Amino acid sequence: MSERIFGAFLLLLSVGGIFVGWDLKAPISYEPVGPRAFPLLVFSLLGVCALGLILTRREATEWAPSPVLLRVGAMFLTVLAYALLFDKLGFVISTALMSVPLARFFGGTWRQAMLAGAGLGVLLFLFFDRLLDVVLPVGYWLKPLLG
Amino acid sequence: MEILSHLLDGFAVAGTPTNLLICLIGAFLGTIIGMLPGLGPINGVAILLPIAYAMRLPPESALILLAAVYSGCEFGGRISAILINVPGDAGAVMTTLDGYPMAKNGLAGPALSISAVASFTGAIVATVGIVAFAPLLANWALAFGPAEYFALMVLALSCLGGLVGDSLLKAMVGVLIGLMIACVGIDANSGVYRFTFDLLHLSDGIPFIVVVIGLFAVSELMLMLQSHHGSTTPVEVTGRTMFNMQEFALAKWTILRSSVVGFFVGVLPGAGASIASAMTYSMERRMAGKDHCFGEGDVRGVAAPEAANNASAYGSLIPMLTLGVPGSGTTAVMIGALTLYNITPGPTLFQDQPGIVWGLIASLAICSVMLVLMNIPLVKLFVKFLQIPNWVLVPGVAAVSMVGVYAVHGTTFDLIVGTLLGGFGYLLRVMNFPMAPFILGFVLGDMMEQNLRRALSISNGELNILFSSPISIGLWVAAIAMLLGPRLAKALEARRQGPAVI
Structure with a gap:
C-alpha cells in the first residue's frame, strides 16, 4: 500500500x-x-x-512499530531544527542542544546526554575550527568570546 | 616501461611526508568508520570530502585521503563482522558467516589476522590490475565520442538495474529521481533556469555533497535508531593473534583466486564489493567439496570474501579513472570530489593530470601496506572503538555531517535541503528502494544530458547517431543484456525446476 x-x-x-x-x-x-x-x-x-x-502487485512494506516510528520522526525533527539553528546559534550551542535528545533516543541517561552534548559541542568546534581550519559559525551569543 | 616511470612519479607524489601522513590518517579513520556498523565507505568518504576541501588540501592529497578512507573501510568492516556478528559495511556481510563462529571458538585472533592478510592480498592484486589495465582502457576510451559516452552511461545504469536488489522498477525509480535532481539549476548550454522556482540558492543546482550526506548520513542515523537494541558486546580477542602455517596453507589459493575474481567483478560498473564477496564465498564453498566446515568457522570462509571485497573496491576505481563513469556509490562520491576541484574525470585524466592519477594508484599500494601493518598488531586498540556508545556516536556523526554540508557553501539552506533529503532517503530505504542507482543517476545526470545534446548537435538532431558506431552498438547491446540477462536466467531456472517439482 x-x-x-x-x-x-x-x-x-x-x-x-x-x-x-x-x-x-x-x-x-x-x-x-x-x-x-x-x-x-x-x-x-x-x-x-x-x-x-x-x-503492479507488490509486497507490503514493513514499517517499524509506531512507537519506534514516532521516535525516528522526533529525531528527524531534531536534526531539522539543528539545521535551522546551526548558523544562528553557532556550532557549539546548537550541537549541544541537538546532542541531548539524540543521546536520549539512543539510550543515554540524562547525565550522559548532557555530557555528550557539552563535550561534542566544544571538542568538535576546537577540532574543526581551530585545528583543521574548517570555518564554523560562532553564533551571535558566543561571538564576543570566540571572535 | 612508460608505465613504470609513471608509477615511479606516482610514488614520488604519494611519498611526500604530507601525503604519507594523510594516507596514514585516512587509513586509520577508514578502519574505524568501516568497523562501526551503520557507517560505511560512502558515508565516510562523503563526510570527509567537504572537510578535505575546506582544509584546502590540494586535489591529489584530497583524493589520497578519500582513497585511504575507502580502503580502510574495507579493512575495518571485517572487525565488527568477526567480533560482534554485525557487518561493518556491505562488503563484510559474508565475513560474518564464518568469522563470528571462529571468534566464538576462541579463534578471533587468527580470523582477524588471516582476513587482514586476505584483504591485503586483494588490495595488492587489484592495484597491479589497475596499473596493467587502466592505461589501456583509458587509451581505448579516448576514441569515444559523445554518442558512445551516452551509451556507456546507459550501460552503467543498466548494470545497476540488472544486479541491484530485487526490483528493476525500484532501481529505475531510483535512477530517475537521481536524474531529476540533477536537472535542477542553470542549464549550462543555454543559461535557462530549470526548476529553481526563483530560489537563488538553487541556481547552481543542489550540491553533490548535500545530496550524498542527506541520503547516506542522515537517513542512516534514522535507520540506526529504528534498529537500535541497546549495545552489543564484542567477543574478546584472546589467545594467539596470528594464524598458523596450517591455516595459511589452507587459505592461500582461496585468497589468490578470490582476489582475482573480486577485481574483475569490481571493474564491472554497478557490481560492487557485496556482490564480489558473495560470489567468491559460494564459489569457494562449492570448490571445497566435502572437506570443509563452512558456516561453522572455516578460515577460507573468512579469507574469500575479504580478499574479494578489497579487490573489487579497488577494481571499481578503474571505470571511474578511465571512463569518468563511477562503478559504485563510493566512487560516485569520489567523482564528486574531482568535480569539486574542477577536474573532469575521464580518459584524458591520464594525460592531463598524471600526477593525480598515478599518485592515487601509488597511494593505494602504500595504503594497503600501512593497513595490514596497522591492523594485525593494533587490533585490540581498534576493538576499543567498537565500545563507543551510540549516545555519543550518533550525535557526533550528525554534527560532523552538518559540518561537511556547511563547509561547501556555508548556508542554512543547504543544511535544510540535506536534512529533508535524509528524511526522504529514510522513507525510500524502508520501502527497499536501492540507493546506489539514485546516487549514480544524480552523478551521471549532467554528463548524460551534455553528451546526448552534443551528440545530437553533431548529427543535427538525427537520433541515428546514437546507434551508428560499432562501439556504441556494442554498448547498447551490452546494456540490454545486463538489464535482461540476470532476469532471463532466473526465469529459465525457475522453468526448468518448475516441472520437476510437480
Missing part, C-alpha cells in the same frame, strides 16, 4: 515536472536539442515507472 501511495506521489511529481518544464525554452538557440528535452524525458519515464508502482 505504501508503495502505491509513493507511486501516486511520484506520478504527481512527474506531471508537475512536465508542467513546469514545458515552458523551458532558450531565448536564442544554437543547438537542435534545447534545455527542455532531457528533463521532459526524465519526468515522463518517471511517470511511467510511477504507474508501474501503482498498478
Whole structure:
C-alpha cells in the first residue's frame, strides 16, 4: 500500500515536472536539442515507472512499530531544527542542544546526554575550527568570546 | 616501461611526508568508520570530502585521503563482522558467516589476522590490475565520442538495474529521481533556469555533497535508531593473534583466486564489493567439496570474501579513472570530489593530470601496506572503538555531517535541503528502494544530458547517431543484456525446476 501511495506521489511529481518544464525554452538557440528535452524525458519515464508502482502487485512494506516510528520522526525533527539553528546559534550551542535528545533516543541517561552534548559541542568546534581550519559559525551569543 | 616511470612519479607524489601522513590518517579513520556498523565507505568518504576541501588540501592529497578512507573501510568492516556478528559495511556481510563462529571458538585472533592478510592480498592484486589495465582502457576510451559516452552511461545504469536488489522498477525509480535532481539549476548550454522556482540558492543546482550526506548520513542515523537494541558486546580477542602455517596453507589459493575474481567483478560498473564477496564465498564453498566446515568457522570462509571485497573496491576505481563513469556509490562520491576541484574525470585524466592519477594508484599500494601493518598488531586498540556508545556516536556523526554540508557553501539552506533529503532517503530505504542507482543517476545526470545534446548537435538532431558506431552498438547491446540477462536466467531456472517439482 505504501508503495502505491509513493507511486501516486511520484506520478504527481512527474506531471508537475512536465508542467513546469514545458515552458523551458532558450531565448536564442544554437543547438537542435534545447534545455527542455532531457528533463521532459526524465519526468515522463518517471511517470511511467510511477504507474508501474501503482498498478503492479507488490509486497507490503514493513514499517517499524509506531512507537519506534514516532521516535525516528522526533529525531528527524531534531536534526531539522539543528539545521535551522546551526548558523544562528553557532556550532557549539546548537550541537549541544541537538546532542541531548539524540543521546536520549539512543539510550543515554540524562547525565550522559548532557555530557555528550557539552563535550561534542566544544571538542568538535576546537577540532574543526581551530585545528583543521574548517570555518564554523560562532553564533551571535558566543561571538564576543570566540571572535 | 612508460608505465613504470609513471608509477615511479606516482610514488614520488604519494611519498611526500604530507601525503604519507594523510594516507596514514585516512587509513586509520577508514578502519574505524568501516568497523562501526551503520557507517560505511560512502558515508565516510562523503563526510570527509567537504572537510578535505575546506582544509584546502590540494586535489591529489584530497583524493589520497578519500582513497585511504575507502580502503580502510574495507579493512575495518571485517572487525565488527568477526567480533560482534554485525557487518561493518556491505562488503563484510559474508565475513560474518564464518568469522563470528571462529571468534566464538576462541579463534578471533587468527580470523582477524588471516582476513587482514586476505584483504591485503586483494588490495595488492587489484592495484597491479589497475596499473596493467587502466592505461589501456583509458587509451581505448579516448576514441569515444559523445554518442558512445551516452551509451556507456546507459550501460552503467543498466548494470545497476540488472544486479541491484530485487526490483528493476525500484532501481529505475531510483535512477530517475537521481536524474531529476540533477536537472535542477542553470542549464549550462543555454543559461535557462530549470526548476529553481526563483530560489537563488538553487541556481547552481543542489550540491553533490548535500545530496550524498542527506541520503547516506542522515537517513542512516534514522535507520540506526529504528534498529537500535541497546549495545552489543564484542567477543574478546584472546589467545594467539596470528594464524598458523596450517591455516595459511589452507587459505592461500582461496585468497589468490578470490582476489582475482573480486577485481574483475569490481571493474564491472554497478557490481560492487557485496556482490564480489558473495560470489567468491559460494564459489569457494562449492570448490571445497566435502572437506570443509563452512558456516561453522572455516578460515577460507573468512579469507574469500575479504580478499574479494578489497579487490573489487579497488577494481571499481578503474571505470571511474578511465571512463569518468563511477562503478559504485563510493566512487560516485569520489567523482564528486574531482568535480569539486574542477577536474573532469575521464580518459584524458591520464594525460592531463598524471600526477593525480598515478599518485592515487601509488597511494593505494602504500595504503594497503600501512593497513595490514596497522591492523594485525593494533587490533585490540581498534576493538576499543567498537565500545563507543551510540549516545555519543550518533550525535557526533550528525554534527560532523552538518559540518561537511556547511563547509561547501556555508548556508542554512543547504543544511535544510540535506536534512529533508535524509528524511526522504529514510522513507525510500524502508520501502527497499536501492540507493546506489539514485546516487549514480544524480552523478551521471549532467554528463548524460551534455553528451546526448552534443551528440545530437553533431548529427543535427538525427537520433541515428546514437546507434551508428560499432562501439556504441556494442554498448547498447551490452546494456540490454545486463538489464535482461540476470532476469532471463532466473526465469529459465525457475522453468526448468518448475516441472520437476510437480
